[in-house]
Amino acid sequence: xxxxxxxxxxxxxxxxxxxxxxxxxxxxxxxxxxxxxxxxxxxxxxxxxxxxxxxxxxxxxxxxxxxxxxxxxxxxxxxxxxxxxxxxxxxxxxxxxxxxxxxxxxxxxxxxxxxxxxxxxxxxxxxxxxxxxxxxxxxxxxxxxxxxxxxxxxxxxxxxxxxxxxxxxxxxxxxxxxxxxxxxxxxxxxxxxxxxxxxxxxxxxxxxxxxxxxxxxxxxxxxxxxxxxxxxxxxxxxxxxxxxxxxxxxxxxxxxxxxxxxxxxxxxxxxxxxxxxxxxxxxxxxxxxxxxxxxxxxxxxxxxxxxxxxxxxxxxxxxxxxxxxxxxxxxxxxxxxxxxxxxxxxxxxxxxxxxxxxxxxxxxxxxxxxxxxxxxxxxxxxxxxxxxxxxxxxxxxxxxxxxxxxxxxxxxxxxxxxxxxxxxxxxxxxxxxxxxxxxxxxxxxxxxxxxxxxxxxxxxxxxxxxxxxxxxxxxxxxxxxxxxxxxxxxxxxxxxxxxxxxxxxxxxxxxxxxxxxxxxxxxxxxxxxxxxxxxxxxx
Numbered sequence: 001x002x003x004x005x006x007x008x009x010x011x012x013x014x015x016x017x018x019x020x021x022x023x024x025x026x027x028x029x030x031x032x033x034x035x036x037x038x039x040x041x042x043x044x045x046x047x048x049x050x051x052x053x054x055x056x057x058x059x060x061x062x063x064x065x066x067x068x069x070x071x072x073x074x075x076x077x078x079x080x081x082x083x084x085x086x087x088x089x090x091x092x093x094x095x096x097x098x099x100x101x102x103x104x105x106x107x108x109x110x111x112x113x114x115x116x117x118x119x120x121x122x123x124x125x126x127x128x129x130x131x132x133x134x135x136x137x138x139x140x141x142x143x144x145x146x147x148x149x150x151x152x153x154x155x156x157x158x159x160x161x162x163x164x165x166x167x168x169x170x171x172x173x174x175x176x177x178x179x180x181x182x183x184x185x186x187x188x189x190x191x192x193x194x195x196x197x198x199x200x201x202x203x204x205x206x207x208x209x210x211x212x213x214x215x216x217x218x219x220x221x222x223x224x225x226x227x228x229x230x231x232x233x234x235x236x237x238x239x240x241x242x243x244x245x246x247x248x249x250x251x252x253x254x255x256x257x258x259x260x261x262x263x264x265x266x267x268x269x270x271x272x273x274x275x276x277x278x279x280x281x282x283x284x285x286x287x288x289x290x291x292x293x294x295x296x297x298x299x300x301x302x303x304x305x306x307x308x309x310x311x312x313x314x315x316x317x318x319x320x321x322x323x324x325x326x327x328x329x330x331x332x333x334x335x336x337x338x339x340x341x342x343x344x345x346x347x348x349x350x351x352x353x354x355x356x357x358x359x360x361x362x363x364x365x366x367x368x369x370x371x372x373x374x375x376x377x378x379x380x381x382x383x384x385x386x387x388x389x390x391x392x393x394x395x396x397x398x399x400x401x402x403x404x405x406x407x408x409x410x411x412x413x414x415x416x417x418x419x420x421x422x423x424x425x426x427x428x429x430x431x432x433x434x435x436x437x438x439x440x441x442x443x444x445x446x447x448x449x450x451x452x453x454x455x456x457x458x459x460x461x462x463x464x465x466x467x468x469x470x471x472x473x474x475x476x477x478x479x480x481x482x483x484x485x486x487x488x489x490x491x492x493x494x495x496x497x498x499x500x501x502x503x504x505x506x507x508x509x510x511x512x513x514x515x516x517x518x519x520x521x522x523x524x525x526x527x528x529x530x531x532x533x534x535x536x537x538x539x
Contacts, residue, residue, distance in 0.1 A: 030079070034068070037082055043070040043091045044224060051076065056113050056134035059085050063132075071221030072229050073140045076114050092140055094230045095179060096172040104193040105159045106173050108139040115145045123150035141169070143226070165319055166194075168203045170228045170250070178249050189249070201254050203322055204286065205232040206243055206269055208261035211293040215311060219260050219291070222315040235265065240272035247276075247284040255286035256526065258322055262294015267354050267504055270332065270523050274352075277521075289322045289526040296505060298355050298434040302455060303328075304528040307438050325526035329456040330354065331431055334520040335503050340512040351503040356435055357517060359410070359492065359510075360403045360426020361468045363500040367507035403499065404467070410494050414462060414487035422482060424464040426471075429490050429517060431455055436475060444480035451486055458519055459486045490517040 038045045045068045057064050059081035067078045072092045077085040089111070096106060113134035121128050121136075128136040128145040137146045142163030146155060162169050177192045194200045205223045209216035216234070223232045233243040247255045259269050266288070273285060292300035292308050301307045305321075335351040407421035428441065432455045435441040442453045442461045453461050464482035465471050473479035492515040501510045 034079070034082065037086055038068075041086050043075065043086060043089075044072045044221075044229070045070055045082070045086075046221070053114075053117060054132070057081050057085075058089065058111070058113055058134065061113075061134040072224045073109070074111055074114065074138065074225060092224075092229055093172045094175065094228060096176045104173065106141075106171065107157050108144070108155065108160045109141055110137040110146075110151075110156065111140055112137050114138075116143075119145045121145060121147045121150050123147070123155075139163075140225075142166075164316070165226060165323075167197075167199050167201055168227065168256075168319060168323065170202050170231055172228065175228075175230065175249070189251075195251055200251065201256055201323065202250050203227070203231060203256045203258055203319070204243065204246060206235055206240055206257060206259050206261075206265075207233070208235045208259075208265040208293065210236060211261040211265055215293055215309065216260055218311075219315065226315065226319065235261070235268075240269045241275055244269075244272055244276060244286070247286055248281060250284070252283045253285070255284070256289060256322055256325075257286040258289045258291055258318070260291040260293055262292070263296060263299045263355060263504055264294065264506070266290055266299055267352065270354065271352060273523065274332075274521065285524060287327050287524045287526050289325055289528070291318060296437045298437065299330075299432055301434045301438060302432040303330075303525055321528050322526065325528045328525055328527045329522045330525045331456055331458060332520045332523055333357075333431060333460070334518050336516045336518075337501075337510065338514045338516070340514070351506075352520060353429075353431060353503050353517065354523075355432050355504045356428055356430045357501070357503050357515070358426060358428040359494070359499050359501045359515075360406055360424075360428070360465065362426060362428065362436065362465075362471060363502040363507050364402060365468070366502045366505055367500045367509065370507055406499070407464075409496055409499065410492055412462070412484065413491040413493075414485050415489055416491075419462075419484050421464065421484075423466070424482065425467040426465040427484075427492065428463050428465065428481075429492075430461040430463065436471065439475040441474060441481055442483070444474055445477050448480060450483060453486075456522070458488055460488070460490055460517065461486055462490060488519065491515070492517075 034047065047068050049066045051065065051067070051069070055064050055067075055076045056062065057067065057078040058075050059077055062078065064076070064078045067076060068082050069076045070091060073089075075085060075089055090109075092109065113136065115129040115136050115138045117129065119128050120126065122144040123146055126147070128147060135148055137148070137151055138144070139160060141160050144163060162171065171194065174192060174194060178189060181187070181189065181192070189195050205220075205227070207216040207220050207223075209220070220232055220234055230246070235243075244257070257269065259266050269288065273288070276282070276285060290300040290303060290305045292306055297307050333353040335353050335357055337349040337351070339346060339348075403425040405423075406426060407424045410421070410427065412419045412421060412427065428435065430442055430453070433440055433442070433453060441463060442450065462484040464484055465474070466482070470479060474481055494510065494513050494515070496512060498509050498511045500507055501515070502508075
């Protein structure tokens with residue numbers, strides 16, 4: 001009896017352990033198989049534990065809560081049907097397969113089931129996807145939907161029009177024709193369709209998946225679903241300079257680029273465009289629109305694209321805004337920092353400025369924020385948390401006043417003329433209307449006359465602030481800045497001690513030096529008037 005008790009006790013302990021180990025082994029084996037399929041597949045598969053809408057497997061037609069989906073063509077499959085679906089269904093083609101002749105059109109690419117909510121049949125104009133089963137069809141290019149009973153043979157071979165965004169999409173047959181011409185060493189693309197079409201303005205999407213609120217990954221999938229996959233780039237995997245070489249295959253002065261990221265990402269892309277000018281590719285320079293995913297987004301706000309994107313606007317509306325936006329110019333400035341000292345042999349530090357340069361409390365807040373983020377980057381995944389940290393360091397500086405008596409430590413010259421400084425803690429040099437995450441610094445309260453500030457007039461606005469508390473008062477329109485003037489060239493001489501400085505949110509601690517800001521070039525941007533606020537009426 002004792003041995004029997006021992007035996008069953010051991011069984012009750014060992015058996016659950018063995019079952020757990022076996023399940024763990026099977027799960028890991030399954031994950032390896034899924035990863036292998038994802039790696040070798042032409043589909044852009046992603047795994048999800050819960051679909052956002054009622055979904056049905058495209059192979060077995062069963063209702064599924066979790067499984068894999070392709071962000072390009074929209075296929076949804078259960079885990080068990082993944083391998084079969086990968087073999088049965090073709091994804092969106094970047095280029096058409098060559099059949100020996102040139103193409104100027106292509107048929108619809110229909111996918112059955114899981115159509116978007118509230119879509120209508122292109123034949124009978126009735127709502128699609130209303131039945132609780134795998135039903136109805138969607139074209140992955142034009143996004144048109146058709147009922148099962150309305151699908152006829154002629155629709156399967158009908159020419160696809162590419163739908164609402166035909167003027168933004170790069171068709172696969174165009175890239176096939178260009179590829180063939182390059183093999184034949186011909187570079188006259190003017191007669192290739194849709195190159196010759198009047199209103200064709202292909203768009204290139206450059207998304208930074210690490211910006212601000214980490215929405216880049218979701219946006220990449222949504223843009224791939226609406227456009228050609230070759231038009232959508234993840235800047236964590238490819239540099240802007242390489243991605244923008246696609247412009248050389250497209251019409252002159254027609255390409256539009258949508259940058260999904262913060263002001264730092266926009267500056268990175270504009271630097272890559274400047275490299276294109278150096279290479280002699282001025283004819284292919286694109287116009288740049290912004291989808292603000294960063295923390296401050298002051299450049300985006302200035303150009304009418306809003307102070308921040310959190311998914312409240314559909315991707316279709318964003319593309320429509322890019323199509324309707326107007327072209328403008330943005331001044332870009334060269335910031336040269338030369339260290340003082342008789343034996344200083346180091347080269348001057350050179351930056352490119354799009355937004356603003358500052359020395360003082362706001363640069364100190366940015367420096368503390370960046371130091372904290374480098375230590376614990378996982379904490380800074382939300383725009384609200386980022387702004388809360390800025391608020392904390394701003395409140396701390398109100399008490400400590402680390403930058404006081406700045407007017408005794410620096411000398412400012414505007415277009416060569418020395419400016420007498422009042423008692424200040426900070427100096428800010430502005431190129432754009434917004435500063436500090438949405439504050440119109442140059443205008444202040446708007447109750448005093450001041451010269452008009454623009455971002456394309458070749459002039460910089462120079463203001464002073466009395467401290468962090470003064471900055472906070474300006475942001476809520478309870479105070480005006482100390483307007484020092486406007487100039488084409490600004491020179492700031494730091495005579496003693498070390499002070500925090502920043503260019504477009506990139507801070508550092510700087511010893512005695514001379515900072516010279518001169519005009520560098522213009523950037524071609526896109527302005528969207530739909531996101532203007534009441535504060536924009538003055539501009």
